[in-house]
Amino acid sequence: MKISEDSIFWKLLLAAILIGVAAGTYGSVMKIDYVWRWNRIPQYFIYQAEEPQKIEFDGTVTGLSQSGDMTIVQLLSESNEASSIEVATVDLKVSKGDELFEGDTIGYLYTINLGPLMHGLWTTIWISAVASAFALFIGLFTGLARVSNNYTINGLASVYIECIRGTPLLVQIFIAYFFLGTVFDLSRNVCGIGALALFAGAYTAEIVRSGIQAIHKGQMEAARSLGLSLPQAMIDIILPQALKRILPPLSGQYISLVKDSSLVSVIAITDLTKSGREIITSTFATFEVWLVVAAMYLIITSVLSQLVYYMERRLSISD
Amino acid sequence: MIKANNVTKIFTGRGEVIRAVDGVSLDVEKGEVVVVIGPSGSGKSTFIRCLNMLESYDEGTVLIDGVDLKGFKTNLNKMRAEVGMVFQHFNLFPHKTVLENLTLAQQRVRKRNASESIEKGRQLLKKVGIPEKADEYPSRLSGGQQQRVAIARALAMDPKIMLFDEPTSALDPEMVGEVLDVMKQLAKEGMTMIVVTHEMGFAREVADRVIFMDEGKVVEVGTPEHFFTNPQEERAQLFLKQVL
Numbered sequence: 035m036k037i038s039e040d041s042i043f044w045k046l047l048l049a050a051i052l053i054g055v056a057a058g059t060y061g062s063v064m065k066i067d068y069v070w071r072w073n074r075i076p077q078y079f080i081y082q083a084e085e086p087q088k089i090e091f092d093g094t095v096t097g098l099s100q101s102g103d104m105t106i107v108q109l110l111s112e113s114n115e116a117s118s119i120e121v122a123t124v125d126l127k128v129s130k131g132d133e134l135f136e137g138d139t140i141g142y143l144y145t146i147n148l149g150p151l152m153h154g155l156w157t158t159i160w161i162s163a164v165a166s167a168f169a170l171f172i173g174l175f176t177g178l179a180r181v182s183n184n185y186t187i188n189g190l191a192s193v194y195i196e197c198i199r200g201t202p203l204l205v206q207i208f209i210a211y212f213f214l215g216t217v218f219d220l221s222r223n224v225c226g227i228g229a230l231a232l233f234a235g236a237y238t239a240e241i242v243r244s245g246i247q248a249i250h251k252g253q254m255e256a257a258r259s260l261g262l263s264l265p266q267a268m269i270d271i272i273l274p275q276a277l278k279r280i281l282p283p284l285s286g287q288y289i290s291l292v293k294d295s296s297l298v299s300v301i302a303i304t305d306l307t308k309s310g311r312e313i314i315t316s317t318f319a320t321f322e323v324w325l326v327v328a329a330m331y332l333i334i335t336s337v338l339s340q341l342v343y344y345m346e347r348r349l350s351i352s353d
Numbered sequence: 354m355i356k357a358n359n360v361t362k363i364f365t366g367r368g369e370v371i372r373a374v375d376g377v378s379l380d381v382e383k384g385e386v387v388v389v390i391g392p393s394g395s396g397k398s399t400f401i402r403c404l405n406m407l408e409s410y411d412e413g414t415v416l417i418d419g420v421d422l423k424g425f426k427t428n429l430n431k432m433r434a435e436v437g438m439v440f441q442h443f444n445l446f447p448h449k450t451v452l453e454n455l456t457l458a459q460q461r462v463r464k465r466n467a468s469e470s471i472e473k474g475r476q477l478l479k480k481v482g483i484p485e486k487a488d489e490y491p492s493r494l495s496g497g498q499q500q501r502v503a504i505a506r507a508l509a510m511d512p513k514i515m516l517f518d519e520p521t522s523a524l525d526p527e528m529v530g531e532v533l534d535v536m537k538q539l540a541k542e543g544m545t546m547i548v549v550t551h552e553m554g555f556a557r558e559v560a561d562r563v564i565f566m567d568e569g570k571v572v573e574v575g576t577p578e579h580f581f582t583n584p585q586e587e588r589a590q591l592f593l594k595q596v597l
């Protein structure tokens with residue numbers, strides 16, 4: 035479809051519909067009089083922790099030296115041992131000459147910490163990344179097995195693919211954790227990543243197989259007629275062409291993997307989804323948290339889509 | 354040079370059994386040019402594909418320079434490098450440049466280094482008349498140019514024999530000549546060739562021997578003069594009437 039000048043109308047219509055949907059949702063929410071507490075959310079991204087700095091002996095303050103926001107408090111114990119403690123200047127609790135007892139608070143140290151949403155985000159990202167790497171590996175070899183003429187290898191690959199594609203990922207994760215994890219004494223991370231990798235690997239294998247089969251058989255014949263071995267022909271001739279072709283479905287699969295990884299929260303891996311659930315139990319800000327969590331997944335997947343878009347453009351030179 | 358004895362290839366599929374090649378024997382001497390003609394579906398492609406085992410034959414033997422293709426100790430990949438093949442649809446590697454098409458197998462199979470293989474590649478591109486296309490991708494070339502690159506790619510392996518399977522059938526008529534010229538040149542230089550073609554002019558001019566195949570069998574063999582002027586078999590006569 036061609037986008038022309040009069041598309042301004044359709045743009046306005048799109049905007050109107052989106053605003054309408056948003057307004058409708060807002061109206062419905064107002065009716066059930068839900069109390070929005072957006073102000074509770076930011077602290078779950080990043081928060082400031084205060085750590086009281088206490089004197090560990092009885093002694094006196096012999097001096098204060100301020101440098102910027104921080105102040106170094108010089109202390110002398112009753113047994114004449116000198117030491118110093120650094121605290122924030124704003125709420126310094128002591129002045130020069132004060133007599134202090136063990137356990138008195140001198141001041142506070144403030145640190146910036148990442149909240150559970152950020153930790154959850156990180157967990158989601160690294161679990162997805164590791165699972166993707168394994169899935170690519172599994173998928174490539176299983177896909178090759180599926181185009182193999184060897185009945186056994188081909189059969190094994192088919193059985194694996196059918197089992198994975200015929201069962202829900204959630205059940206696979208349960209089996210990986212409660213059954214395989216118990217039998218082989220595997221950690222929850224290994225089970226979660228393993229289940230995701232096997233799941234995405236099966237789909238990748240089908241994509242790889244279809245990609246290889248889409249390459250005209252004359253390519254393999256030409257390669258073999260020149261004396262290339264089967265692996266050489268695969269690596270130099272068939273796979274590069276197939277991979278270029280399957281990049282769109284393949285990247286879709288791996289973007290899905292990021293979303294599917296939310297299911298590992300059921301085996302108590304604290305990913306983004308599990309972090310969201312935990313925050314809700316302490317804030318009751320159910321709507322806000324799930325909206326924020328959804329937005330965070332959306333950001334990851336959009337960034338990935340953009341990346342794929344640029345890769346596709348760079349790969350299209352030889353067409 | 355090449356000795357095919359009683360080669361038979363059977364395809365089974367959808368309940369039918371097709372003897373695509375049915376007991377074909379052929380001896381080709383060094384430097385000889387053999388043209389294979391025959392109606393569509395007569396087994397010409399299948400037969401020459403047996404000569405480098407792109408198609409594994411069910412019966413008979415093929416010896417290349419005395420080496421049995423199905424021999425217990427035969428390295429099939431090595432043997433294939435000795436037998437160049439040019440396909441109807443060129444089958445160039447579209448993700449590689451023209452020069453890379455020519456150098457890849459030299460490096461992988463003949464173990465030549467980059468500069469040797471590039472030099473050989475450029476030399477062959479000059480020979481087939483398109484040295485300026487070295488760094489283009491095949492999709493940017495005309496059909497005739499692509500087929501000439503395909504010939505150069507096969508020649509880069511220094512084959513003992515060249516097989517051509519209807520090399521001009523997929524070309525626009527105005528490009529047929531440039532490909533045939535390259536093939537004539539090769540023949541003149543003494544290359545051993547087996548050519549499946551419908552180009553009767555080429556057969557007349559270049560062939561030492563013409564083989565007529567029908568229904569998987571060799572029906573008639575002879576010199577071009579004999580074959581085109583005085584064919585013995587009725588099927589060959591009918592076929593010639595149609596194509597000439």
Ligand SMILES: Nc1ncnc2c1ncn2[C@@H]1O[C@H](COP(=O)(O)OP(=O)(O)O)[C@@H](O)[C@H]1O
Binds near residue numbers: 393396
């Ligand atoms: N891969 C195949 N599977 C089944 N039948 C085939 C296959 N290749 C060729 N044939 C059959 O073998 C016969 C000979 O085909 P082919 O060698 O291509 O003939 P030609 O090249 O002379 O036109 C035809 O009947 C064709 O249908």
Ligand SMILES: [Mg+2]
Binds near residue numbers: 397398399519
């Ligand atoms: Mg044919």
